[in-house]
Amino acid sequence: MDYLDNLNPQQREAALYTEGPLLILAGAGSGKTSTMTHRIAYLIEEKGVNPYHILAVTFTNKAAQEMRDRVESLIGSGVNMWILTFHSACLRVLRKHAQLLGYKKDFVVYDPTDQKAAMKNIVKEMNLDDKRYTPAYFLSIISDCKEKELDPKQYLATYGEDPKTKIVYQAYRSYETLLKKNNAMDFDDLLLNAVRVFKQDEAALLEYQNRFQYIMVDEYQDTNFIQYTFIKMLAEKHKNLCVVGDDDQCIYQWRGADIRNILEFEKDFPNAKVVKLEQNYRSTANILAAAHSVIEKNRGRKEKKLWTSKADGQKIAYYRADDERDEAHYVAQQIDHLKRKDLRYSDFAILYRTNAQSRTFEEALSRRDIPYRVLGGLRYYDRKEVKDIVSYMRLVQNPDDDLALLRIINEPKRGIGARTVDKLQALARVRGESLFDTLMDEEVVSGLSAKASAGIRSMVEVIQQYSKEQSNLRVSDIYDGLLVGTGYLKALEEQNNLEAESRIENLMEFKSVIYDYEKDDEQLSLPDFMERIALLAEVDNHDESENAVVLMTMHSAKGLEFPFVFLPGLEDGLFPGWRAFEKEDGLEEERRLCYVGMTRARERLFLTSASMRTLYGKTDYTRESQFLREMDKHLIDGDAIFEKKKEARNSRSLDGYSRETPFNPFDQLKYVKQQVRQRAASGETFQVGDDVTHPKFGRGTVLKASDKIIEVSFRDGSVKKLAAGIAPLTRYIPKNER
DNA sequence: GACATATCTAAAGCC
DNA sequence: TAGATATGTC
Numbered sequence: 221m222d223y224l225d226n227l228n229p230q231q232r233e234a235a236l237y238t239e240g241p242l243l244i245l246a247g248a249g250s251g252k253t254s255t256m257t258h259r260i261a262y263l264i265e266e267k268g269v270n271p272y273h274i275l276a277v278t279f280t281n282k283a284a285q286e287m288r289d290r291v292e293s294l295i296g297s298g299v300n301m302w303i304l305t306f307h308s309a310c311l312r313v314l315r316k317h318a319q320l321l322g323y324k325k326d327f328v329v330y331d332p333t334d335q336k337a338a339m340k341n342i343v344k345e346m347n348l349d350d351k352r353y354t355p356a357y358f359l360s361i362i363s364d365c366k367e368k369e370l371d372p373k374q375y376l377a378t379y380g381e382d383p384k385t386k387i388v389y390q391a392y393r394s395y396e397t398l399l400k401k402n403n404a405m406d407f408d409d410l411l412l413n414a415v416r417v418f419k420q421d422e423a424a425l426l427e428y429q430n431r432f433q434y435i436m437v438d439e440y441q442d443t444n445f446i447q448y449t450f451i452k453m454l455a456e457k458h459k460n461l462c463v464v465g466d467d468d469q470c471i472y473q474w475r476g477a478d479i480r481n482i483l484e485f486e487k488d489f490p491n492a493k494v495v496k497l498e499q500n501y502r503s504t505a506n507i508l509a510a511a512h513s514v515i516e517k518n519r520g521r522k523e524k525k526l527w528t529s530k531a532d533g534q535k536i537a538y539y540r541a542d543d544e545r546d547e548a549h550y551v552a553q554q555i556d557h558l559k560r561k562d563l564r565y566s567d568f569a570i571l572y573r574t575n576a577q578s579r580t581f582e583e584a585l586s587r588r589d590i591p592y593r594v595l596g597g598l599r600y601y602d603r604k605e606v607k608d609i610v611s612y613m614r615l616v617q618n619p620d621d622d623l624a625l626l627r628i629i630n631e632p633k634r635g636i637g638a639r640t641v642d643k644l645q646a647l648a649r650v651r652g653e654s655l656f657d658t659l660m661d662e663e664v665v666s667g668l669s670a671k672a673s674a675g676i677r678s679m680v681e682v683i684q685q686y687s688k689e690q691s692n693l694r695v696s697d698i699y700d701g702l703l704v705g706t707g708y709l710k711a712l713e714e715q716n717n718l719e720a721e722s723r724i725e726n727l728m729e730f731k732s733v734i735y736d737y738e739k740d741d742e743q744l745s746l747p748d749f750m751e752r753i754a755l756l757a758e759v760d761n762h763d764e765s766e767n768a769v770v771l772m773t774m775h776s777a778k779g780l781e782f783p784f785v786f787l788p789g790l791e792d793g794l795f796p797g798w799r800a801f802e803k804e805d806g807l808e809e810e811r812r813l814c815y816v817g818m819t820r821a822r823e824r825l826f827l828t829s830a831s832m833r834t835l836y837g838k839t840d841y842t843r844e845s846q847f848l849r850e851m852d853k854h855l856i857d858g859d860a861i862f863e864k865k866k867e868a869r870n871s872r873s874l875d876g877y878s879r880e881t882p883f884n885p886f887d888q889l890k891y892v893k894q895q896v897r898q899r900a901a902s903g904e905t906f907q908v909g910d911d912v913t914h915p916k917f918g919r920g921t922v923l924k925a926s927d928k929i930i931e932v933s934f935r936d937g938s939v940k941k942l943a944a945g946i947a948p949l950t951r952y953i954p955k956n957e958r
Numbered sequence: 959g960a961c962a963t964a965t966c967t968a969a970a971g972c973c
Numbered sequence: 974t975a976g977a978t979a980t981g982t983c
Binding site for chain 1: 960968969972
């Protein structure tokens with residue numbers, strides 16, 4: 221029991237409190253993983269609880285793996301217990317019980333790319349105005365519904381008879397039918413269907429309730445309704461539920477996370493015990509204080525104040541760059557300077573708000589020969605070549621997977637175009653068989669062009685062959701066989717260009733992934749492997765041992781820490797992003813994100829902004845972030861100019877308009893309305909040839925002007941007709957006349 | 959059916 | 974601006 225000596229009194233209290241509901245409010249860097257793993261070890265070693273009876277749920281595979289490793293090192297042996305992500309836990313439940321819901325046991329899991337492909341087909345069939353109704357539009361609503369446990373009918377009932385709702389309803393229904401037909405579930409279904417199983421089958425629920433006498437949930441602040449329901453149902457019987465979270469780090473509300481889950485835990489579970497972990501072991505006192513000076517501006521948070529026994533440390537550095545290149549240059553220079561022998565490049569992280577910011581940093585780092593690694597952006601498993609070969613593997617596993625077949629039917633090129641595919645699909649539908657079945661019909665195939673029929677015959681043959689023998693072959697052998705047998709590799713080699721080369725490289729990398737899995741599990745079967753990769757994410761890829769500066773978004777950085785952290789782009793409109801003002805609480809969520817970013821730093825924190833930034837082809841002067849202005853100035857060192865130079869900088873502007881335009885869109889709207897009123901009162905009119913500015917379209921020249929309509933040709937080349945008197949136009953006054 | 963050109967759009971992304 | 978996708982042309 222001496223291992224508990226490593227814990228502070230609060231941590232220990234949390235670890236020892238095993239019976240009944242427990243809420244651990246764990247501030248950033250307060251050792252929550254350590255507390256949880258000790259709690260598990262305590263349950264097993266001291267309370268004699270069989271690991272079989274414990275469930276620990278996390279959000280990422282990485283977090284799950286880390287927890288498992290640490291538990292195992294505490295109790296010194298492998299543990300047979302469920303330490304899983306929400307999705308893999310649900311998947312396990314469903315592998316056993318999905319038949320209850322009408323799925324076959326070997327159902328497949330659709331990732332977002334599959335979802336999109338499926339939805340694309342539906343949109344096409346519905347013959348909709350595809351400007352307004354994109355696959356992404358439907359899918360986001362459907363995902364919303366599934367998170368709230370609304371099936372298509374309930375959605376319709378909830379949102380009424382609005383024609384738009386009806387169309388979404390139809391798309392939702394068709395989508396569900398299609399998935400069911402393909403024996404597939406998307407990520408949201410995994411959770412939803414697990415809950416459905418529990419609701420429909422009392423015996424099944426009881427089985428898991430009896431099994432999981434002790435339940436723990438990590439990052440509880442980021443759970444959504446369906447995850448909450450899943451946990452609540454499981455914990456209902458024994459009520460030994462321990463949730464860990466920090467309301468200040470809830471940064472996924474836009475994805476359905478409901479901060480109320482953590483704020484109201486005590487209501488959901490009366491007589492819940494609450495333990496606050498407020499000692500921070502990660503950051504210097506200055507970093508902590510600065511982070512606190514930001515987050516304390518949020519309302520409706522659980523009051524807590526982190527403290528540390530660490531020294532103040534250096535002040536927070538702030539640099540106001542001229543533009544984004546200067547900003548990146550500064551960051552690279554600092555890294556060069558700070559990189560001593562005893563440090564690794566991986567001790568440095570650049571955490572930005574949007575992935576689009578990564579490029580300038582990549583350039584600046586390469587110029588100085590600093591190794592770096594970008595996480596996020598295009599996921600490895602989203603690369604075309606990887607998706608293609610995975611589709612082949614899926615077909616081997618299940619030839620009836622139409623979606624997979626559609627993806628690769630002409631990949632490599634077999635001379636089968638959209639029209640041919642349409643015809644084949646129609647035929648398959650009429651016959652009520654899968655597309656692969658149709659392709660096995662020699663009569664059908666011989667009706668195609670010579671090139672197409674030969675291509676299809678050989679593809680069908682290869683897939684059938686591996687399908688038959690898959691249980692005798694290793695996954696890597698199937699993989700190799702498919703690359704060659706389908707002609708995929710050859711087609712790439714023949715392209716003989718850089719792009720094809722990098723694709724081949726990725727395919728080779730994918731093979732080493734397979735080898736890695738086979739090393740762990742000699743008996744690895746194709747279905748096993750497919751299941752593993754279905755639920756992988758990009759952060760799982762972060763390899764701490766790699767000696768490279770890490771570039772990623774602040775979102776991905778949650779849960780990580782680095783000695784040196786750079787937070788660039790602290791400008792109104794970028795961070796906080798302007799969209800933050802569209803939603804209620806939007807700004808508060810951004811502020812939490814800022815807090816998360818700042819508290820990733822152990823020793824030093826660098827903040828930067830650029831006074832001029834080019835984004836989406838438009839160059840604008842910027843204003844320093846509201847978050848900078850909120851920060852305690854005493855803690856900041858360097859270019860802490862945002863009081864002095866603010867006025868001068870803000871009054872500069874490229875086109876004379878944004879000079880006065882308030883950033884906050886609410887104020888902007890007010891401002892525009894006010895201008896319109898003013899103009900109406902003063903009777904301001906425009907004449908042909910006048911230079912004008914528009915808040916959205918920028919500078920322009922009046923082409924036609926009547927008392928009803930003003931036609932303006934804007935600098936971006938567009939010509940817009942605007943309603944005279946209402947359009948938010950202002951006369952452009954050149955700089956020297958202002 | 960393959961390739962070239964026009965058009966559109968632009969946050970974050972656990973699983 | 975840049976990339977992804979839709980449309981048009983041969």
